């Protein structure tokens with residue numbers, strides 16, 4: 001996983017904020033490019049998109065080459081240890097709605113004494129057994145645990161969720177949250193913003209790190225001004241689409257209409 005990379009990330013996030021995209025690509029070259037562009041982290045997405053664990057391991061290698069922190073968003077709890085085994089520096093888990101579920105995530109992500117992650121030291125994260133055993137177990141427990149709060153139940157149970165030890169970042173999912181309010185996709189609707197703001201304020205009061213997803217300059221500015229430290233900005237496919245639209249616009253502007 002690279003302890004130095006996680007430590008540097010934690011220093012940066014405590015000093016202000018970090019930024020990175022969700023990524024659905026199946027090609028590690030794009031992960032490398034995100035790193036060379038100065039992104040702090042990438043969220044490699046297994047919840048939505050076609051990526052498999054097999055291609056993920058090359059994405060994680062690419063992230064390490066380019067110095068960008070590889071977080072994996074899993075679709076199912078049983079993938080947590082698999083993606084940590086291949087070297088993810090953190091796991092992000094959708095739709096956590098109460099303390100029991102948050103505890104289950106931590107249990108899956110941590111070795112003894114914090115959890116009961118399945119043990120194998122012949123995996124990539126353990127350098128296929130080249131790492132000294134105790135060193136591996138100690139290092140592995142520094143992987144980041146990020147849980148997504150994105151429904152009404154999560155809000156109702158926020159106090160108990162915030163008490164669960166081992167969770168590093170609370171990540172608000174504005175899209176699912178808007179759906180749970182009967183306003184699907186309306187991530188800037190005042191009712192959605194109000195609930196997001198409430199989570200940010202209550203988490204910050206307890207000195208818990210918060211993150212959210214933004215897909216416009218306005219929402220990026222709003223949530224960074226609100227003190228959100230783990231800022232995910234858009235998705236590789238959407239960023240590429242926007243870049244292509246920009247090229248077409250520039251062509252028109254320089255008098256080469258298409």
Ligand code: 3PY
Pocket residue numbers: 094148150172173174175176177213
């Ligand atoms: C959501 O908004 O629901 C997410 O999961 C992050 O995009």
Ligand code: MG
Pocket residue numbers: 094148150173175176
């Ligand atoms: Mg979501």
